Amino acid sequence: MKFTTILAATAFAITAHAAQAQERVTYKSAKSTSSYYQMGVQIAEAMKEGTGGDILVTLEESQGSVQNVMEVKARGADYVFTTPPALVGLAQGGKAMFEGKSDPAFDTIRALFPIPSLTMHFVMSEASGVTDFAGMEGKTLLLGKGSFGAREGEKYLGLFGLEGKVDLAEVELSNAVSALKNGQIDGFVTAGSYPAPNVIEAAATTGVTILSLNEEQIAQTKRTRLVIPAGTYTGQDSDVVTTSLPVVAYTTTQMSDDTAYALTKTFWEQREKMGEAAPWWLGVNEGLMAAINGKIHPGALRYYQEAGFALTDAQM
Structure with missing residues (x-):
């Protein structure tokens, strides 16, 4: 009886540890009929494979980049979305389609990595x-x-x-x-x-x-x-x-530095393999980093500094 209890307790402890180690992320991209939605599918698969299942990505359909940015106001630390960098600047400045819709949450938006333009x-x-x-x-x-x-x-x-x-x-x-x-x-x-x-x-x-x-x-x-x-x-x-x-994957400062680091590191390590299945990934390289004209998430920044990427003062 005691042995059974010990086994059950051990199994519970292992399961609890695995649950704590596993990170779930929501990736909001584009309409399900678009190439960018297919890229989201590929990123989800790459994250699962590259982290051994430690990061699981749930893909969400979107009606467009403006919606992706607007949802920052209601989302949490697990939210990753895609949008052109110019829209982030407009949101943070309360301009154009974001006029009269300003929100402090927009100032927390941080870049992770570029995706195909x-x-x-x-x-x-x-x-x-x-x-x-x-x-x-x-x-x-x-x-x-x-x-x-x-x-x-x-x-x-x-x-x-x-x-x-x-x-x-x-x-x-x-x-x-x-x-x-x-x-x-x-x-x-x-x-x-x-x-x-x-x-x-x-x-x-x-x-x-x-x-x-x-x-x-x-x-x-x-x-x-x-x-x-x-x-x-x-x-x-x-x-x-x-x-x-340019199009970039973003999150907010609510995301932990470790998660942002793991997402960014895994993306770049899996990029070439993704390119074997879909050549558009081969167009993503260090040169696209220049398109990020705002701040990079501190966790992602740690990876870029380790990898020796050239960054601007405005990105740090």
């Missing part, structure tokens, strides 16, 4: 003969509707003197590759983490030219410069210089 792709068929933006005049272009890529694409046409000089196709972006193949359009604009699946398909089956922006054009867009390395897509023999909207 929304990268602009201006994709033209080889048959169109277009190799630069000026050559788009008189061509038929698919922008899509309502997306970040569609809004940016329309903005760039205006900035580069092409407004009203390009025929805009009334076709859904999901049909871009087939429309390009059958000559219904000369090109399309898409924003996604590179390598983007629809660009991979177009490059492999149709033959395309992905347009580069010059430095003056990049300055006009007021977006972050990004280079898509040569060889990313079939037939891409040289680097493509384009623009991007």
Whole structure:
């Protein structure tokens, strides 16, 4: 009887210790149909594998980055979310969509690590003969509707003197590759983490030219410069210089330093393995740290300092 009691007590103690050691984190990303939701699935798997199950990530669907930031007001120490750094700055300043909605909780937001950026792709068929933006005049272009890529694409046409000089196709972006193949359009604009699946398909089956922006054009867009390395897509023999909207995983100062450290360390250690399954992770490197224009969580900061990452004073 005593032996049974001792065994039960021991089992209880082991279970209690395991429960204490296990950390549960909620990761709020994007709509379930988006690539960013799929990235969240991959991060959850990577955290479980990389920590031996010590960190378990629950993925939540989101309606967008603004919602992710707003929920900081009601969330606890286990909350991780994704958003462009610019939105964090707007929230902390009570500007734009956050005007009149300021909250002290916004000042507790801290960065963990960058994830793949929304990268602009201006994709033209080889048959169109277009190799630069000026050559788009008189061509038929698919922008899509309502997306970040569609809004940016329309903005760039205006900035580069092409407004009203390009025929805009009334076709859904999901049909871009087939429309390009059958000559219904000369090109399309898409924003996604590179390598983007629809660009991979177009490059492999149709033959395309992905347009580069010059430095003056990049300055006009007021977006972050990004280079898509040569060889990313079939037939891409040289680097493509384009623009991007950085996206970062954030938490708040409520999260413990140890948890933030473990999340950040595991992310970078698992990044290459994630990239074997999904190449967009290979575009995440130390260079993307510059896109974090606010403070980094102290726990994450400890990892970056150990790993020798170059950081700015504003990030510390």
